[in-house]
Amino acid sequence: MGINVNFEGLKPFIREDEYTKIQPSVKMAHDLLLSGTGAGNDFIGWVDLPVNYDKEEFARIKQAAKKIQSNSEVLIVIGIGGSYLGGRAALDFIKGNNYNNKKHAGTPDIYFVGNSISSDYLSDILxxxxxxxxxxxxISKSGTTTEPAIAFRIFKKLIxxxxxKEGAKERIFAxxxxxxxxxxxxxxxxxxxxxxxxxxxxxRFSVLTPxxxxxxxxAGIDIDKVMQGAADAREEYLNDDINKNV
Known part of the structure; x- marks a missing residue:
């Protein structure tokens, strides 16, 4: 399903000539991004991610998800910032707000922790x-960020x-x-x-990674379709014409 964008509301604020004049700048930024020659080029792996990802790891993700669905009523996701916000946004967008309050047989409730040091919040989750x-x-690159480290220590002890320890090993995914x-x-x-x-x-760009x-x-989301949708979008956005790439 395509998305239609109506720019009529912009006309009082952006003149046609102003819109046209930014085309060269847009093309330059577009070319720098795709060529990997611009500032911050060490962190643009997300550009080709939908068509260039680890298929073996992707299969393991699906296997792990099935394992979680089969033995768990709750999945505790521990992370802060980009380590959880993308996944949470995807869950809200695809499954709707208040996922945990809806019937979802065969998939676990999902609780997000490790994004603050609030003892009240952790107590409520417990x-x-x-x-x-x-x-x-x-979810943590280093494992030393304070908020997720505290939460992991608590839930690791609990599990x-x-x-x-042997049973917990089958239920902890990092x-x-x-x-x-x-x-x-x-x-x-x-x-x-x-x-x-x-x-x-x-x-901030990691939602299509593990x-x-x-x-x-x-949560029962078809991640094959998610990646295919991202690949389709990538193909659309390879166009550097601002009248078509919206």
């Missing part, structure tokens, strides 16, 4: 969790007390750096399944 079966997705960092070291030591936060994609895809898949 109360809502109750005795229900749950899994954890900890180990509930299922034992999205972190490929090779370094405190969280990656812990995952290697404990045997947690890990997914990669790539170096060339910043948190950062957002695991929770989406766990």
């Amino acid at each position: 109360e809502m969790l109750g005795d229900r079966d749950f899994s954890i997705n900890i 180990e007390e509930k299922y034992g 999205t972190t750096d490929k090779a370094r960092g405190a969280l990656k070291s812990l995952c290697d030591k404990e045997g947690y399944e890990t997914f990669v936060i790539t170096d060339d994609i910043g948190g 950062v957002g895809l695991l929770l989406m898949a766990a």
